[in-house]
Amino acid sequence: MSLNHLEFDLAVQELRDEAPFPEQRQRGLERVLSRRRRSPKLPLAVGAAAVVVGLSLLPLVSRRGGGYAWAEVLRRTEGAENVHCVTYNAAGQPVGELWRSGVMRASWGRGEDGRIRFEDRCDKWTFYSFVYWDSLKGPNARQFAWLWDVTPQMLEGMKRFSRPRMVVEDFMNTRRTHLVRQERVEVDGRTLQRYVLLMYGKDLETVEADPGSGRILTIRSRFGETCRYEYPETVDASVFSYRSRISRDVIVFDRRGHPDPQHEPPFMPPVIQAKGGIQLRKASVSTDGTLYVYWTGHLPDKNEAKRLRILGTRTGRVKWLGYYKDGIHPVTGPHAKRLVCYRVELPEKVGDKITIRVPWGPRIVEFRDISLEKPQPFTE
Amino acid sequence: MDDLALAAALAENDQAAARLLFNRYFDGLYRFLRQLTRHAEDAEDLAQQTLIRVIRHAGRFDGRVALRSWIYAIAVREFGRWQRRRLWLPLPINLRARGDVVESSTNAELLLSALAQLSPAHRAAFLLHHVEGFSIEEIASVQHAPVGTVKSRLHVARGHLKRLLEQEEFYVTEPSRV
Numbered sequence A: 001m002s003l004n005h006l007e008f009d010l011a012v013q014e015l016r017d018e019a020p021f022p023e024q025r026q027r028g029l030e031r032v033l034s035r036r037r038r039s040p041k042l043p044l045a046v047g048a049a050a051v052v053v054g055l056s057l058l059p060l061v062s063r064r065g066g067g068y069a070w071a072e073v074l075r076r077t078e079g080a081e082n083v084h085c086v087t088y089n090a091a092g093q094p095v096g097e098l099w100r101s102g103v104m105r106a107s108w109g110r111g112e113d114g115r116i117r118f119e120d121r122c123d124k125w126t127f128y129s130f131v132y133w134d135s136l137k138g139p140n141a142r143q144f145a146w147l148w149d150v151t152p153q154m155l156e157g158m159k160r161f162s163r164p165r166m167v168v169e170d171f172m173n174t175r176r177t178h179l180v181r182q183e184r185v186e187v188d189g190r191t192l193q194r195y196v197l198l199m200y201g202k203d204l205e206t207v208e209a210d211p212g213s214g215r216i217l218t219i220r221s222r223f224g225e226t227c228r229y230e231y232p233e234t235v236d237a238s239v240f241s242y243r244s245r246i247s248r249d250v251i252v253f254d255r256r257g258h259p260d261p262q263h264e265p266p267f268m269p270p271v272i273q274a275k276g277g278i279q280l281r282k283a284s285v286s287t288d289g290t291l292y293v294y295w296t297g298h299l300p301d302k303n304e305a306k307r308l309r310i311l312g313t314r315t316g317r318v319k320w321l322g323y324y325k326d327g328i329h330p331v332t333g334p335h336a337k338r339l340v341c342y343r344v345e346l347p348e349k350v351g352d353k354i355t356i357r358v359p360w361g362p363r364i365v366e367f368r369d370i371s372l373e374k375p376q377p378f379t380e
Numbered sequence B: 001m002d003d004l005a006l007a008a009a010l011a012e013n014d015q016a017a018a019r020l021l022f023n024r025y026f027d028g029l030y031r032f033l034r035q036l037t038r039h040a041e042d043a044e045d046l047a048q049q050t051l052i053r054v055i056r057h058a059g060r061f062d063g064r065v066a067l068r069s070w071i072y073a074i075a076v077r078e079f080g081r082w083q084r085r086r087l088w089l090p091l092p093i094n095l096r097a098r099g100d101v102v103e104s105s106t107n108a109e110l111l112l113s114a115l116a117q118l119s120p121a122h123r124a125a126f127l128l129h130h131v132e133g134f135s136i137e138e139i140a141s142v143q144h145a146p147v148g149t150v151k152s153r154l155h156v157a158r159g160h161l162k163r164l165l166e167q168e169e170f171y172v173t174e175p176s177r178v
Helices: A008-017 A022-034 A044-057 A070-079 A152-161 A334-338 B003-011 B015-037 B040-056 B067-087 B107-115 B120-131 B136-143 B147-166
Strands: A082-088 A094-101 A104-110 A116-122 A126-131 A144-149 A177-187 A190-199 A203-209 A216-221 A226-230 A251-254 A273-275 A278-285 A290-296 A309-311 A318-323 A340-345 A353-360 A363-371
Touching (some): A008 B107, A008 B120, A022 B015, A022 B040, A177 A203, A273 A363, A278 A353, B003 B067, B040 B067, B067 B120, B120 B147, B136 B147
Antiparallel strands (some): A082 A226, A104 A116, A126 A144, A273 A278, A309 A353
């Protein structure tokens, strides 16, 4: 049969003329008036046959949760407060882990080099985030993490993206996902319901779920990654602690209760010592291991800068000498404009105190035994 | 009875208004959904469900669009739900009901077979325009899409049919998925 025999106008007219059969109208009217939607009645014999065939095939045919009513699957899934998921790469090495217990969530991921690259933990109120930086390797450098208040926007994002896929239905919430096939399989002596899903029109994922509870047990991607799910009765509370499990000396910057950086006043530390027209305001070691010294009163020029000295530790390359620039908001006001920042590398471990000599013309203004501010370990 | 009055009566749970609604829209909805799903029983079910939803939510109708557009927008959403639900219901037996065309033997079914190769959005736009007689603006409000998008969908659908008509042989096959 060929379509080129099709008469388009005639075909459209045939479509327009289509109407329900009288019995369909009658059934429809009854249900609409009674506001009760039911499946159309099948002829009795066919219906009875369908019931018999359907019952006989019930163990083989899965509806969402492997034979359970969907409401039952949801109820069981909601009952599973604790979820533990480990992701393995194609070589079978664990590359990520996720824990969830109620509102709390913790995860980590490993980079291609095998090193753990990130950790995060959160609940409804606090978000902990740690990323391992290769660049933080100097003798004074410290890896660091952040603690933030969870904002409504973050909470919304977490609701959308942090939900582990515990039931196959979750996959269907992703765009362009289609069920290719499903079957009952035996894996290591255990009966599982296997779903093959085509995601985004190109990625095949195989999901195996417990036919009894509907819970996902494994997800395999076409790239060889496998996620294995467990549903433990209890989870150790330390899993959700705001401490890095990767490195003990990780510094945690606690930003909880701080205003939005956009709304903070320009950076201007208080005066520590004032001498010879210079007000020393701050000396600190940053997480990247460099020394920062801040003062107001005078910015040494190029020649004066050659005589600027830090005593009490060996210094390396000067990374900055100039007015402090804030990358977040424009520095306004006379004080902010005059804040001088001196940043220098520290090639060896620095002590707790240093002496600073700031040249001003022929003079040298010396600030002795200045305490260094260092990132402090976080105490919960 | 105009649209707003009908919606107000439906919101008041008026049985006569429900009957009027059914008489006005059931045939068209059934036709549209049957041609969209190519399944008579499901189309009947979806048409019923659409009208039940219309009655339940009639109080929300504000008259910004025509009642017909509003009802067909609900039908399109019901069709979307049917598509998603259908993926999870691999029925072991495929019972065909009266009204299903097993062999594509008519011009209309040939046309539907050709349209089945298009996406549901393109197919719905084509059926609404050419069969149900919706204007492009009305289709835009049904599909919640810009007018330009609707025009594009119609253009794509027509182009697809034109290409098929130019082919020497067009094998009518059942769509792999609707």
